[in-house]
Amino acid sequence: MCAKLAVSEKVEVPGLVRNDPWLKPFEKEIIGRINRYEKRLGDINAEYGSLEGFTEAYKDLGLRFVEQKGVWVYREWAPEAYALNLIGDFNDWNRESHPLRKTEGGIWEIKLKEAELPENSRLKVHVRGRNGLHDRIPAYAHRVVQDAQTADFAMEAFRERPFEWTDGDFSAKKAKAEPIIYEAHIGMASEDGRVADFEDFRRDVLPRIASLGYNTIQLMAVMEHPYYGSFGYHVSNFFAVSSRFGTPDDFRRLVNEAHSLGIAIIIDLVHSHSVKNFAEGLNQFDGTEGQYFHPGGRGYHLAWDSMLFNYGKPEVLRFLLSNVRYWLEEYHLDGFRFDGVTSLLYFHHGDHISFDSYEKYFEDVDWDAITYLQLASTVAHQTNPDAIIIAEDMSGMPGLCRPVSEGGFGFDFRLAMGIPDYWIKMLKEKQDDDWRMGDIWHTLTNRRAGEAVIAYAESHDQAIVGDKTLAFWLMDKEMYTHMNKGSESLVIDRGVALHKMIRLISATLGGEGYLTFMGNEFGHPEWIDFPREGNNWSHHYARRQWSLARNPFLKYIWLDDFDKAMVALLKKYEVFEGGECRQLNVDEKNHVLIYERAGLVFAFNFHPERSVPDYEFWVPKNGAYKVVLSSDHSDFGGHNRVDTNLKYGVSVGSKLSLYLPNRTVVVLENEPLEV
Structure with missing residues (x-):
């Protein structure tokens, strides 16, 4: 059970300021973080009894089957809607036969007997609002499926049954102390030109990750998203496992087996924005712009073409914080990488901003977003004290990885995003003779004292369309002709040598944890390009060529074996705990x-x-x-x-x-x- 948190009456000089005198001019703003957090927490406690009660929305809203009564109950928050009707296979998509009744707090409800609604029926909710008539997918849908013929998404009448977990003895405590993270995308985890699924990953990739020694897997694109090529960053259904990868229980089996191998599982949590689609997403769900998102321009991310949440709205907070708790509880996950934190923090979203002075950390800041992140880290750590919470932030916002009580945000780590950018810049712009050791030292050690970071030489970002993997920047087209062990090439010799050195120095000098994207450990060639019209919907570059890694006649095996030795060294000597x-x-x-x-x-x-x-x-x-x-x-x-x-x-x-x-x-x- 989550403890009820007390609200402080007085805040002294925050620990964040005591630990960093350069923050003294911003003491008022940092105290404001604490006060706003305490005020919001007090309001939650007053209305819901505790933060635990507040984050149980996923148990109350959406569609669920009540075993004791033998009925389906569907509840939806749509305060400004004129009418809601449940439609689906069960009533031949009749938009009038099953109206919902509006109750308190803008919540609509309908109950159906078990016989009325067959399990696995496909459903939507027909919403009549100011923006007209629209068939929508319920906001709290736990199971969303796509029609193979029409590509249309719908909610499925999904009856949760107990899953036989066997991971009761697993703890992510060691992984949290020394995170060695294998970032992966389920869909591109096959060598075949197709979308892989959870079972493919569990059977073929999970044993490989375990053999390499990684203690944490960070999975991308787990939440349902309509466009596969978005890499999972345009989420439509926040409580649903992406059906293109399998069922909820398929995902549970993957998590359960990873735990049996001593590996923690975290996922990307995309709460910084949402897909703008009407058919699949939350946009204007009840007919108004301001239900989940800010109305007008403030609610739209121009660069990402997506919608921005209103973190100051209690119902939106409840939706997002319940989502944090849901994935930890229902899928036994061990944490999250919060995506797009810089965009979330600032009204300017970090676009074309250089955070080169303390003043810029405190300009154009969304205070409601800060409070949300503080509450999110609190919920995560209350739900699972060993949860690993990582921020994808390029600003370096002070306090991101410090306790909320100090004026921080409560994250455990942030990604050292400058390191992979530095290596790519070096390879693009400098000759080997021009590399400066002092620059390498400064770049890899330049981080805030007392705030832990995850270092990486490259992630998926470095290889998305238009760029190359680290290995390809080093060796380029020579990889097509000289990766056979019997073939001599000075280009390949240089590339193999530097690839090993860059990974090891990034891991041991760059932070308190390490991350690699799948395939980078053995120098996977080329780039990542998801199926799209521009490449004739090809999966050729949206897959991993695992056979290269263990082919005894190819040089990839050298890079792969070095990665295994490097990870073993990090673990044996507890390098990340070595100060x-x-x-x-x-x-x-x-x-x-x-x-x-x-x-x-x-x-x-x-x-x-x-x-x-x-x-x-x-x-x-x-x-x-x-x-x-x-x-x-x-x-x-x-x-x-x-x-x-x-x-x-x-x-x-x-x-x-x-x-x-x-x-x-x-x-x-x-x-x-x-x-």
């Missing part, structure tokens, strides 16, 4: 960058040509240093220039001397000298 990195050496002449974290020494030589036979650098501890990972090992496509059996002894006040080949990273562990 901040300690810079040991920055050498621009030799392109060498060396640092220490979690007791390990990471020595990178990015020089395109220069190997240093006896590279000396200061280390924090005396003793013996042994190599625990070398990217130059032949198992990873290297040249075995580093003797991984050697131990390097260091006495007090001495430097470690190491052979450091070009385009190589060597990781060393300290152990006491034998007496």
Whole structure:
């Protein structure tokens, strides 16, 4: 049960300001965050008894079967509608035979006996409002299906039955402490040119992720969306699993099996906007612009061509917060990546804005959106204390990953979105000789103290239509002709070497967690392009070529095996729990960058040509240093220039001397000298 939260009468100087003196000029705004949160929480407690009561809307609204009474009950919030009628297969889509009755609070209701409404019937609600007559999909629909012939979506009379969960002993606590995330899209998880489903993923991809060692899977596009090519970001039905991937129980089986393998499952939560469609979505559901969204221009995202929620409206808050709780409870999920947080926070949506001063963090801010995010993180952590809550934010808003009590938002992590952008920029604009080690260090460590981030070298964003994967930027067309192990290519040699180094330095220097998009771990070539008119509705680039990864004759296997070794290193030495990195050496002449974290020494030589036979650098501890990972090992496509059996002894006040080949990273562990 969720505890009832007390409302503070007085707020002292917030912890956010105490921890960062540069926020002092904005103390009033930060106190305002706390006060508005407490005020909204107090209103919720007064009307609903608790936040738990407030977030039970999904149990009350929508269509449900009441076993004790043997009846279907359908309830819909549509305060400004003139009339609602339930239509479907069961009444030959008659728009007059089954009217709903309007009750208190703008809620309409109808009850039908079990015999009147056969299970699996397809349904809609016919709404008469100011905008005319429209057949709509109920807002709280738990099951939405698409007609194969007409492509028309409808709600299905779906009777929830108990699912036999076997994950009672699973906890996401370890994954939350050191998240190593495998981002994936169910539909493009097959090697075939088709839309894959939950069963495909559970059978074919889940074991692969487990073998690589990832402890968290972040799934995209799980909520129903009418246009497949939207990548799941134009959601229409927020309480429904996308039927193109399978049934609710298919998804539950996937989650249950992932838990049995020790893997947490989080999904993308798209509460920053909604599809504008009338037929499938919420737009003007009750006939007015302002039911779920802001009326007028404020309710429309020009760049995304989608609708924007009114977070200040209690019923909208209830809809969204109930949605947070629903996915955690009904599907045993372990958290969310909140999409589009920057857009949600600011009236300007972050478009063409450079957040280069503290003032810009507090200009043009949507206070209601801040309160919503604070409540959302509260609901998530009350529902599941180990929930992993990640913000996709490019602004760097102070407090995003600090407790609400300090004036923060309550998220656990935010994505370090600048890191993959940096690598692509480097590969596009700079020659290898021009790489600056100080710039790499600054970019990968430039984050707010006390606010955890998830680092990544690339995600799906880097490979969507018009751009390339990291591997393709490195190797391009040579991947078509020289990825056979027997084929020599300087381009491929460089690409393989840098791909390994970029991933490892991003993971170990860039944050408190790591993420990769499926296929990037083995250098998946080319780009991502979903079926659309412009490519003749082809699935060729909306799939993953898994056979490349484990083909013993291809070089992809080297990248794949290195990823497995890297993840094993991150877990064995608990790198993300090892605190901040300690810079040991920055050498621009030799392109060498060396640092220490979690007791390990990471020595990178990015020089395109220069190997240093006896590279000396200061280390924090005396003793013996042994190599625990070398990217130059032949198992990873290297040249075995580093003797991984050697131990390097260091006495007090001495430097470690190491052979450091070009385009190589060597990781060393300290152990006491034998007496």
